[in-house]
Amino acid sequence: MKNLYSASKTGALLQGKHDDGNPIKGILLLVFAMQIVPMLDTIAKYLSLSLPLLQIVWARYFFHFILLLPYIFYTQGIKGLFAFKDFMLHVLRGFFLFLSTCFFFAAIKYAPLADSIALVFIYPIIITILAPFILGEKVGIHRWSATVIGFVGVLIIVEPQAGGFNFGTIMAILAGAFYGLYVLFTRKLSGTAPDILMLAFTAFFGAAVTTPVVPFYWSTPDLTQAILMLCIGLIACIGHYLIIRANSLTKAVILAPFGYSEMISALLLGYFIFSDWPKDNMFIGVGILILCGSYIAKREYHNHKNSKRNV
Secondary structure: OOOHHHHHOOOHHHOOOOOOOOHHHHHHHHHHHHHHHHHHHHHHHHHOOOOOHHHHHHHHHHHHHHHHHHHHHHHOOHHHHHOOOOHHHHHHHHHHHHHHHHHHHHHHHHOOHHHHHHHHOOHHHHHHHHHHHHOOOOOOHHHHHHHHHHHHHHHHHHOOOOOOOOHHHHHHHHHHHHHHHHHHHHHHHOOOOOHHHHHHHHHHHHHHHHOOOHHHHOOOOOHHHHHHHHHHHHHHHHHHHHHHHHHHHOOHHHHHHHHHHHHHHHHHHHHHHHOOOOOHHHHHHHHHHHHHHHHHHHHHHHHHHHHHHHO
């Protein structure tokens, strides 16, 4: 069978290059991903009403992995999952995403979806703070401003209550912190393995950790629940491939403010699925997010255009 990493050089699906030359494409891919991922969160919240939390986490990783397995097996064989550089860093990256998933699914079980996602948005701040140390990426005043203003926009949307910390709040904040670490290590490891292989390994890690334990918490799903469990894996597969691809094209500190765009689809899904009626402040907050993202996108477009002109 042909080598997966070599094959990546000839196919866009398997690209593993670390390329900063197309920030706009990276931004667009991330924004698209952020409109898909809340579908996963919505299904997980719905299933949490009737199924154990661990079973939902298992489904997210197991079906994600199963959907990718035929392709990985065909191109290289199962050994391809372990045949890349910096293996332990990939394990750490998978562990960060696994913890983030567990904490977030726990948060949305006990709190509204939009509120939980808003608290998870501590992660752009984590990225902005740690990117100089983990990635060596410079963070200028424009990106700092966009990140902070975007977070203010999220707070305006959800109007977090001043009731102190509760279980859902703590879970959501921890989910955001570990997700920020996952994104940083995704960027750090881009180029050490093809994007599709990085995607498969995180799914394998989560499935490997949960599969031995989930029988002790199993509740037999009906047909609808089983289909939704499969959908969680499918959405995770598509959404996280786009996130990995975006981080291979664009610096993490540039992408960080655009993570806030997830609030748009989260609010819409919350309204249509759980009847969470958006307040007037939602439009103010979303407007801030759009202006914030548009400003950075325009600035990066001109920077990219000027850098190509100077080559």
